[in-house]
Amino acid sequence: MTNLPVLFVALPLAMGFLYILLLKQRPYVAEIVSVAVTLVLLLLALSLAGAGTFQDGYLVTSFNLPVGGWDIPLGINIFLDGLTVFMLIVVNLVSFAVILYSVNYLQRYTSRTYFYSLILFMLAGMNGMLITGDLFNLFVFLELASVSSYILVSFGVEAEELEAAFKYLVMGAIASALILLAVILVYLVTGTLNMAYAAQFIQEQGMNRALYFAFALFMMGFSLKAALIPFHAWLPDAHPSAPAPISAMLSGVVIKVLGVYAMLRVGFNVFDLGADPVFLNLLLVIGGISMIIGVLLALYQWDIKRLFAYHSISQMGYVIMAVGLGTSLGIAAGLFHLFNHAIFKSLLFLNSGAIEAATGTRSLKKMGGLAKLMPVTGVTSMVGSLSISGVPPFNGFWSKVLIIFAAVLAGRPVYALLAVIGSILTLASFMKVQRYAFWGKSHLSEKKQNSNLEAPLFMKVSMLFLAIFCIFLSFLIVPVLREMILTPAGEDLIRGASGYLARVGIL
């Protein structure tokens, strides 16, 4: 247990480099190794969830490892708490499904080895962001994940993909510059880059103008990465243009780790603004606007992947809004929705990839009648659509109900109403997807209608795997599981900077 969390970064990073050195001509080896690596990391993340001890009625994980033997604040530390473990499970679960899916899907691309090494770099970057306890290290891993995602968006080197990648890259580079500036400002004021010591300084000295400016820069940078509404322009281009497994990764986990996780960690644990009404209201307003505008824009779309991408904006709005309520229930509900969204949105993007591979189009108007031709894709996409629209008994229902409850209990009925409206519009837009793609009259050619369109084996396995999780995750609100995974994550946020310091062990 002592040194194992290092593997979350070391294993994918080492494999990524080894692929380029050794396996250029043998992509099939890279496939097998990548699936094995992500499976190992997933099991490791799950085992971490069981490694804590029960205190105050929930599972407390706190694990502080100074890297290279230098204790903090001199060295860099790896730090795991409930929120980290929760996010590690989300990230590694989705990556496992996505890489399993890529084994079949990537057959029509060249230089597949590069794809696997890039996706492992992306995974290493995200895992690194989650486990690090150092602000500059956070920035470096953020760049590792972003740069690999820029390349992966343009992986097909078609005109649209390059255009989307350029847009994504420019926006991402602006965000990175803002975040770097903020990190240095924090260093200038507090004299340390370690999150815990910075938090301690801020707690003792209070916020001053430079720190508020740094925090504003952090918020802008992370909102750009999370594509919340005033900063969302790149997402509907970048996410649909990538190959389907990458769309699933980007929408499923990248915007959550690079945007939401980093924003919450910095806002709640470092700057200790968990009870600050301005910060919480800001989250509420941004979240509420994203929720409604995202789904309204989605209603007009006929490109299936673009439609899903707009829904990502809307669903991230739910998460941010729920966290902005600032209550224990609200934060837990938001994180629960984050997990659920990671699962069903990656499932939907994988479905869209299977459809695109079979029919050769992404336009809803040219599909139809696919439920009969592609039974597994049809059923799993039905599960995904019902989950995202919040229909019982799927996971999306429970998290949305919790969010609405939390909003009412926190005395914010307006936001509860907005959440309900957003949910109804989501349902409408997914009824459109189901109606045009899977039911109704087929617009495919005769030849296609008579051929076997169903996805190959590993794609089917991966989609079924995620669909099962759509149902299984409903059990996260059952007491024992909730206290093992969901409550610790929420509590670590709500306890703010002092909770963080206690976990790291400096007070």
Added chain:
Amino acid sequence: MIYGLCLILFLVGFYGIVVKRNLIKIIMGLIIMEYAVHLFIVLVSYQRGGIVPILQEGQSISEFVQLAVDPLPQVLVLTAIIINFGITALVVAIAIRLYEKYGTFDINEIRRLRG
């Protein structure tokens, strides 16, 4: 004061990205913006009459602490420069590929993605 100049340089870069319609000029804006951030990092550790942060023989600790330059931001800026070098190389590569596909650097003509 000098931090203010840094901010102005940053805004110049930002202006280039937002207003210019040519891919190469946008990339220039990006580079200027990143340089402004790097300059800021170096300025954080700047000290008039500063000395190397290595303790010399016969030097008192208090004098050393007062005069020595903080080495950390200089290490950070190296990392940041390398990262931004990678990003710049990538964005130029994408711009060249875009030119091959569209035959222009004008972003008004590079817009097949709509809606």
